[in-house]
Amino acid sequence: MNGDNGYIAMQVSGLEVLPGAGLTDSGINYDLLFYWARNKYSLAPENYRTDDGFRAQRRWEGHGTDQEVYFLHGGLHIFDTGKYIKKHVCTDDGFTIIEQVRNNLGRGNFPLFVSEPTHEKKKQRIDHNPYLNYCYQALGNLNGILFIHGHSMDDNDKHIFDKIKSSRVAKVFVSIYGDENTDANSRTKANAIAFLQSFNRSVEFYQAETAPVWA
Structure with missing residues (x-):
């Protein structure tokens, strides 16, 4: 996957990763904003379109497709029927995703997402699901420059940082919001360096306020 045109997301943990652009932590669990936006062509x-690997009857195929959108921790819009990985679709017509999720719960189909408290347990969950594991492996194919925007760099996502370390990403930019000398920002900077910096990968920091991602 080219680092300039893939979209990788961890919606359930509030994370979205845009290779060549950024990884963000919205701070809102089970956030559907990015998924809603990519379904709104207006x-x-x-008319900006991306390939999420889902095909006929909203079934995920992944292998053999031009998939470029990856939800690393799943999402409310994705569910496992036991036979197929499928998705709900939010469009300008029809039911909202939340309404579809409620109806699906009534049929015993639960959303596919990673909500475990530690990076070890999250990794185990990912390893045992074909969709999640496929997306996780794609993370290791990144190259070039990666922006991490608005993420706390906490240890419970260390499995993600470990995979980035195995990629060919050469430089990582990590955002800092507000005073860089606060305890929280100092911890974010220390974790970013500890988790991601190596002899062939540098880590730099920038002010989050200078990147209006929703403008």
């Missing part, structure tokens, strides 16, 4: 840039 939003700028208009």
Whole structure:
């Protein structure tokens, strides 16, 4: 996967990873905002389309497709029927995703997401699901430059940082919001360096306020 055109997301933990652009932590669990936005072709840039690996009957195929969107920790819109990985679709017509999720719960189909408290347990969950594992392996194919925007760099996502370390990403930019000398920002900077920096990968920091990602 080219580091300039893939979209990797961890919606359930509030994380989205955009190779060549960024990884963000919205701070809102089970956030559907990015998924909602990519289904709205009238939003700028208009008619911008991406491939999430889902095909006929909203079934995920992944292998053999041009998939470029990856939800690393699953999401409310994805569910496992036991036979197929499928998704709900949010469009300008029809039921909302939340309504579809409620109906699905009534049929015993639960959303596919990673909610375990530690990186070890999250990794185990990922390893035992074909969709999650496929997306996780794609993370290791990144190259070039990666922006990490608005993420706390906490230890419970160390499995993600470990996979980035195994990739060919050469430089990582990590955002800092507000005073860089606060305890929280100092911890974020220390973790970013500890988790990601190596002899062939540098880590730099920038002010989150200078990158209006929703503008």
